[in-house]
Amino acid sequence: xxxEEAEDVVIELLAARHGVEAVALREDxxxxxxxxxxxxxVMVLVLTAVEARFGIRLSADEDTAxxxxxxxxxxxxxxxxxxxxx
Numbered sequence: 001x002x003x004e005e006a007e008d009v010v011i012e013l014l015a016a017r018h019g020v021e022a023v024a025l026r027e028d029x030x031x032x033x034x035x036x037x038x039x040x041x042v043m044v045l046v047l048t049a050v051e052a053r054f055g056i057r058l059s060a061d062e063d064t065a066x067x068x069x070x071x072x073x074x075x076x077x078x079x080x081x082x083x084x085x086x
Contacts, residue, residue: 001054001082007075013049014071017042029071043068056081 008022011029015022051057058064058081067073 001079003072003075003079006050006054006078006082007071009050009053010046010071010075010078013046014042017045050078054078054082056085 011026012022015025018025047058056078058077064077067077
């Protein structure tokens with residue numbers, strides 16, 4: 001899986017959680033530099049959904065936690081995990 005594919009899924013999940021269109025969320029994120037528009041509770045839900053959707057397990061470590069600060073960084077973490085498990 002590519003970073004772009006992972007990013008599409010993360011944006012889709014966040015958009016659904018926030019009740020907005022994915023296109024609108026993507027535009028908003030681009031204007032803010034890709035910061036995650038979520039709190040820790042929503043992030044747990046997104047993490048769980050990503051793991052279930054891709055059949056991967058994300059490490060519960062400092063690198064993963066740091067990646068949650070932006071959609072692009074989190075998407076890279078997902079793509080790397082999928083390559084390791086694939």
